Amino acid sequence: MMNFVLLCLLCGLYGVFGKDKDQKGKFSIPVLDVRSRQLVLEANQTLLLNCRGHMELSWAFPAGLDRDLVEVYESRCGRKSRQYCSRLQVIHSQAQHTGLFRCRYRHSTQNQTSTYVFVTDSQQPFVEQTGMSPGVLYMKLNEPLVIPCRVTNPNITTTLVKFPNLSLTPDQRNIIWNSKQGFTIRTTTFFNIGLFHCQTVIQGVKYGSREYFVHRPVSNITEVYLNSSGTVQALKGKRLVLNCTATAELNTRVDITWEYPGKGNNRSSTSKRLLRHPMHMLFYSILVIPKLQRSDRGLYTCRVTSGEQSKQQRVTVIIYDRPFIRLKPRNGSVMVAQTGQKSYRISPKLRAFPAPEVIWLKDGIVAAEQCSRYHMDGTSLVIRDVAEEDAGKYTILVQIKEHGLYQNLTLTLVVNVSPQIGEKAVALQDPGSVPRGSRKVLPCTSHGVPPPHIQWLWHPCPSKGLPAAPRA
Structure with missing residues (x-):
């Protein structure tokens, strides 16, 4: 008996959940009371759509229909009020309301059902009319392009016109007409760049659609550079200006953004400029921070993007x-050079900001005025073709006048000179015979830095034709 009761209970629960499952399966997508895929109304008629589902519902409708003109009534319906019903009503429908109406689940919008509604008006054959500002369409070569001159009546025939007055008839192969979409050009070329509109003739009257400008976007960024290639140094409280410049092909449009430490504090501003040259485009973005703080130090990045390209x-x-x-x-206050060196650089360790004025003195006189072999390279003094007279005291004067800062440093340069014997420069004459026991003076004059050490060597006369070894 107990087993029988348990079996009945399980069967009852299965029946309840089974029905609920069937119910959800039946309404996996909402159901409209309109069975056709499209409706055709006349202007000023009332549009009424009913939708039913197993969850809460919502509606999506054409952009040309103002939300304030849409009335939606929601209720619970079905057996034991387990379903949700929603009614959409638009009183006095207008031609611009033509489009797709979709009923979908509020929390699962991919599950939806739809119908296309035409609101016919003999005075307005196109949904988007002539008086509207031109629309911009972006074209990619060899990809389909849709010119969306939709019509308010599915039976209207139209012609595609390219400025100034070139008519393109749909061939249903490459140029395809669809009253719900407009014209589709399946394979595009450079010919399809320009200004287009659609036109139709009703009872002898010609009507035109909104104009569409077909633009081929180019995203080839050639180069990106900043007005400073090295590290930027600045004083607290001063103004910082960074200019980011991008060059790109003609017709390219770029987006320039900045990333930097103080971006979120609203103390900076950016401005943009665009210049068109015959062969390329120039884009400028200028970042200005009027009064620098310590928190502004760090890495500044200018990022330029166009389509999928980024630099x-x-x-x-x-x-x-x-x-x-x-x-x-740099290496002590005494420096050593050698005569004959191609060049010698005197370069102490110097750090200063702002950039200082530097003057070099040699023995108290401006170095560059003493000798043409002295020249400055940055803050260093370079001596070309080092000579003995270059030895002396060199003083570097560093000054930042606007801030009243002055500092100097004196360094001593020693120039080594290779030893030389003066008598080698004079041709020696044969001294002739010297009597035995007499006195003979042989001079040896030498010069060098540091002073050379002199050593004499004696070469005795050879004996019996044999060479004699030198003796000290």
Whole structure:
């Protein structure tokens, strides 16, 4: 008996859940009371659509229909009110209301059903009329292009017109007409770039649609560069200006964005400029921070995108609290060079901001005025073809006048000179015979830096034709 009761209970539960499952299966998508895929109304008629489903419903309708003109009534319906019903009503339908009406589940919008509604008006054959501003259509070569001059009556025949007055008749192969979509050009070429509209003739009167400008977007960014290629240094409280420039092919449109430490604090501003050259386009984006703070230091990135292409440039910004000069020897205060060197660079360690004025002195006189072999390279002093007279004291004067900062450093240059014997430069004459026991003076004059050490060697006369070894 107990088993029989349990079996009946399970059968009853299966029946309830089975019905519910069947019910949900029946309404896997909402159901409209309109069975045809399209409706045709006359202007000023009332549009009434009813929809039913197993969950809460919502509606989507053409963009030309103002939401305030749509009345929606919702209710529970069906057996034991397990279903949801929704009624959409539009009183005094107009030609611009032509389009697709969709009923869908509110929390599962991909499950939907639809019908296309034509609202016919002999005075308005096109949904989008002549008086509207031109629409922009983006074309990709060899891809379908839709010119959306939809009509309000499915029986209207139209012609596609390219400016100024070239008519294109649909051939249903490459140019296809559809009253719900407009004209589709299946394979596009450069010929399809330009201004288009559609036209039709009703009872001898010619009507035109909205104009559409077909543009072929180009996304070839040639180069991106900043007005500063190295690290940018600035003082706290000063103004920072960074200019990002992008070059691109003609007809390219780019988007330039900045990423930097203080982007969210609203203390900066950006401005953009566009210049068209005969062979390319120039895009400028200028970032300005009027008053720098320490928090503004860091990496600044200018990113340029066009379609799927993207390029960027980066620069590091360093912020100093105050101007400064830091000057010290690189390898001690005494330097050593050698005569005959092609060049010698005197380059102490110098860090300063803002950029300082640098003057070099040799023995208290401006170096560049003393010798044409002295010239400055940056903040270093370079001596070409080093000579003995280049030895001396060199002083670097560093100054930032606008901030009253001055500093100097004196370095000593020693120029080594290879030892030379003066007598080698004079042709030696044969001294002749010297009497035994007499005195003979042989001079040896030498010069060098540091002073050379002199050593004498004696070469005795050879004996019996044999060479004699030198003796000290």
